Amino acid sequence: MRDKEKIKTLVILPFLSGEGGTETVVNEWISHFEHSSDFEMSFLLPQGSMRDHWYPSFSKKVKVFKFAQLFRNRRSIRNLFGAIWLAFAVLFTSADEVVCLSTKLIYEVAILKRLFHKKFRIISWIHFSLLHGQDVSLDDLQKADYHLAISTGIQQQMHDINIEDSRIGVVGNPVSPTTNVIPASTDGITRFVYSGRIFVGGEKNLRELVLGLNKLNKLTKQWTLDVFGDGPDMLEFKELIAQKGISSQVTLHGWVTQPLDKLAHADCLVLTSTYEGFGMVLAEAIARGIPVISSDCPTGPADIVNNSNGYLYKPGDVSMLTEKMLAIINKEKVFNHDDLPSTVSKFYSKSYFNRLEQFLVAFSE
Known part of the structure; x- marks a missing residue:
């Protein structure tokens, strides 16, 4: 760790349904980094979420723009107010790294970074196949400085658009180990x-x-x-x-x-x-x-x-x-x-977060 300083990381989320696998993984991040001695991590939802039960509302690390969420069914209005709120968040951030979960967010944050003369690194963290995910722009993806790939297939898609290995960290996704092993059926069905x-x-x-x-x-x-x-x-x-x-x-x-x-x-x-x-x-x-x-x-x-x-x-x-x-x-x-x-x-939380933290440290240097 750099002189034992915490790495300040801002994670910016797009509008989410509140029911998918992305929400599950983000919750794992929130829980893991809540009391980290190495990272000061906060999470922003500029447009809120379709459902708001999935994230811990008590956490001081999670900031939700509730006003935009009032317009959850009016995408254009939600986008406008969310973008304004995001601009103020970026203006006042002292983050070392900004992690974006969509290429649209990468595009917006890259503009704000230049506009406000910020020094943070932009890191992509896309949760879909780059060639199939909705609203994925490969041009905007390349505006990120570094990339977290959740599969080797996404890593290969990044290679195919000439993103260097040194800028990609393959982390997978975290899975919680369980003692509840579910047995096979015994009745012939x-x-x-x-x-x-x-x-x-x-x-x-x-x-x-x-x-x-x-x-x-x-x-x-x-x-x-x-x-x-x-x-x-x-x-x-x-x-x-x-x-x-x-x-x-x-x-x-x-x-x-x-x-x-x-x-x-x-x-x-x-x-x-x-x-x-x-x-x-x-x-x-x-x-x-x-x-x-x-x-x-x-x-x-x-x-x-x-x-x-x-x-x-x-x-x-x-x-x-x-x-x-x-x-x-x-x-x-x-x-x-x-x-x-x-x-x-290899996907269990301990192994996953060891890999992730190594990449986040490397990306910050």
């Missing part, structure tokens, strides 16, 4: 699980999961699917399940806090995304002893899933997805649920 936002197409691509299960049903009906989550496509999702004749085997739980901890037994978590940033739910499931099947999509799953904890399949290949689900049912590979948590230990 294979229990599959999905946890996440309900999008039939797009990122989560649940149509592919339904099609795979429809094909599986022609081979065996000894399975069920528990779905945890909500989203704009819920009605369409229900209709598709009914159309494909699998409604009796699917249970829709809606949005649930800590859904994996509600399971008494589980045999496999399935993710059929067309793209991810990291794929947090995969690591969370494996940390609880649940094997996984995931599309080998950009970016993230290939960093998490290996022969010891699950299967990857080619995105869009419904037959291959069905084949992997059948392999779980037939126990073609026996996964010891007690052994699985160790396969994602």
Whole structure:
């Protein structure tokens, strides 16, 4: 540490839904750095959040512009007031580093840095595939001085636009270890699980999961699917399940806090995304002893899933997805649920924050 001074870090968040994996990771940061002896870290939400229950409102390190949040459903007004509040925050900051979670924020902060003659380093921390995430500008990304990549896939995307290795820190995402290992089913029924936002197409691509299960049903009906989550496509999702004749085997739980901890037994978590940033739910499931099947999509799953904890399949290949689900049912590979948590230990909080702090120190020098 530089002469034992704390590194002052300002983390600026875009408008968030309040339900996603990004919020989970930000909360981990808030908790970890709350009483840090090496970092003085604060968090800004210039536009507030769609829901405000996810962050610790009691923390003095979290500052939310509540006025902008009143206009949560009026994007243009929210953006305007948020930008003004952000300008004042940057004007008066003494931060050494400013971490931005969107390329739009990088663009705005870069302008404010020049305007106010600030010396801080701008660090990107993007939580989506750079080629698929909404509103990602590769030009604005390059205005950052350094980058935190949450997967090697995002690191490669940065390489492809000529960002040097010395400016990238691959950190992954933090996963909390647990003693709650969820056992396999013992009654001859294979229990599959999905946890996440309900999008039939797009990122989560649940149509592919339904099609795979429809094909599986022609081979065996000894399975069920528990779905945890909500989203704009819920009605369409229900209709598709009914159309494909699998409604009796699917249970829709809606949005649930800590859904994996509600399971008494589980045999496999399935993710059929067309793209991810990291794929947090995969690591969370494996940390609880649940094997996984995931599309080998950009970016993230290939960093998490290996022969010891699950299967990857080619995105869009419904037959291959069905084949992997059948392999779980037939126990073609026996996964010891007690052994699985160790396969994602590099993402456990202690290892994660050791990596992260090393990069933050290096970026500040």
